[in-house]
Amino acid sequence: MRLVLLYLCIICHGMATVDGARTNVSGGKPKSSGTFNVKEYGARGNGRSDDTKAFLAAWDAACKSSGQVKILIPSGTYFLNPIEFNGPCRDVQSLKFQMQGTLRATTDLRKYGNGKGWVEFRHVDGLTVTGGGTFDGQGAVSWPFNKCPKDKNCKVLPTSVKFVNTKDTVVRGITSLNSKFFHMALLGCHNFKGSGITISAPGTSPNTDGIHLEGSTGVTISGSKVATGDDCISIGQGNSLVTISGITCGPGHGISVGSLGRYNDEEDVKNVIVKDSTFQGTTNGVRIKTWANSPAITKVQNMTFDNLVMKNVDYPIVIDQTYCPFAKCDNSRASRVKLSDIHFKNIRGTTKRPEAVILRCSKGTPCQKLSLHNINLKNIGFGGTLSTCLNAKAEYSGNIFPPPCQ
Incomplete structure (x- = not known):
């Protein structure tokens, strides 16, 4: 199944304060380095409230900073609509996405544009995604709408996690659960290292490929467990x-x-x-x-x-x-x-x-x-x-x- 690639470089931009969170997002002197906790930007992590804007605000602040940077997602369940984490983050030497909690996807397919994924990392260099957390695609609700096994002109459901035009990426010790379509896709990536990844979906789930590679070079995937329907x-x-x-x-x-x-x-x-x-x-x-x-x-x-x-x-x-x-x-x-x-x-x-x-x-x-x-x-x-x-x-x-x- 070939994905339609949309290489759109959206530069990190300032966002307003979310739910009374701290205000060092637009204007003022950017933080030079350190940890950006999504809860300090308004994320609630209760599995019901929409935490999308809080995650984008934390990413925006981290991307505008410099040096070695960490975005921390503490334990909890964070409900997210489709979200893009865009670079380049020009002054950041390394960016760690420390995911200790669970990210849970919306099941409303109207929220997703054609060919878009759920969580996308785009045009970022030196990114590490780790922390033992889980991407929960909540795919079971959507699987009955997947017509691709029978119709070559089908509408493709969203991939859970996409890496698009990234360089020197590390993904380590995370879990992807019940994607709507592909669990993870690497599109136009260079020097990607994945290890200790756990991917899980029922054997009957349609087109839930574990990891899909396209247009990428220098990819290493090791020490991982993949149980899926494709x-x-x-x-x-x-x-x-x-x-x-x-x-x-x-x-x-x-x-x-x-x-x-x-x-x-x-x-x-x-x-x-x-x-x-x-x-x-x-x-x-x-x-x-x-x-x-x-x-x-x-x-x-x-x-x-x-x-x-x-x-x-x-x-x-x-x-x-x-x-x-x-x-x-x-x-x-x-x-x-x-x-x-x-x-x-x-x-x-x-x-x-x-x-x-x-x-x-x-x-x-x-x-x-x-x-x-x-x-x-x-x-x-x-x-x-x-x-x-x-x-x-x-x-x-x-x-x-x-x-x-x-």
């Missing part, structure tokens, strides 16, 4: 230098590269590593998916999937260049997304279906430099274990089970 992590178009490790994924659809090739202006995806992770009861393990009849030529290069454990996974290893999530798609032309240097290594465990390895490459641009090394996957259901291939010539080494395609 891809645990989805790597979309235009990403490079991505390392994913130590992920516990399930329920969900696994870790996916794609879908790719649906739009004309997509950029290449390259230099991706997925390693040292476990998949529990997921639909897929690791998957590359591209649309047939793709309008433009895109390259997917240099990908390694290494040291992965599959536990009762339907389809552990998948390349699908005929991807179609709808009842009917135009397959009159083969996918023009070019896959090369794709390596599956040291992948082991159990499957619930016979097809443990599926290599379905494009007839027009068959996969190149595709290899499998030390694969050991056994079906615990009926029908044995097998590999299926289409337009795929792979190199095999080490111990291989199921046997290679004939």
Whole structure:
């Protein structure tokens, strides 16, 4: 699912005092550094009062300050309408968003503009989001309105947390609960480090991807638990230098590269590593998916999937260049997304279906430099274990089970 990106740089601006809070927001000498507690700006944290203006006032004051800055969200539950935390914060060396409480999203979909998220961090450098708090998207109310699994022209529901055009971002030790759509999206980000992230939604929740990447470079995601109704992590178009490790994924659809090739202006995806992770009861393990009849030529290069454990996974290893999530798609032309240097290594465990390895490459641009090394996957259901291939010539080494395609 490709998000519509709105790169609008809204410079931090002065706001009036909220609910009798302190008045060092517009005018006067900005605070040089220190802690900006949202409660000092009028936030109540009772789960019912709208705390949006108080959060914006605290952000505005912090963004106008200098040095090392912390925005503190103490324990409590803070009700928020859609909110944008905008930079650049020119004199701030580092900005910590210390979230100890729970942020709770409005369920009124009329509050969200088309393509907008709930909490967005935009054009900020040196941001750290941490503190053990929770983003509660309250998505269950909205899931029945999601028509995207059946309608390719659907209206996209809001993503819980977006990072747009940020640099040197750290997200550590936070939780995202029951997003309406994607839990977290990285759009046009550089040097992003995520660790200790917990993402949770029911396996039946539609399009609740855990972390979605698009147009980003230098991304590391490690030591995190993702349980959701769609891809645990989805790597979309235009990403490079991505390392994913130590992920516990399930329920969900696994870790996916794609879908790719649906739009004309997509950029290449390259230099991706997925390693040292476990998949529990997921639909897929690791998957590359591209649309047939793709309008433009895109390259997917240099990908390694290494040291992965599959536990009762339907389809552990998948390349699908005929991807179609709808009842009917135009397959009159083969996918023009070019896959090369794709390596599956040291992948082991159990499957619930016979097809443990599926290599379905494009007839027009068959996969190149595709290899499998030390694969050991056994079906615990009926029908044995097998590999299926289409337009795929792979190199095999080490111990291989199921046997290679004939």
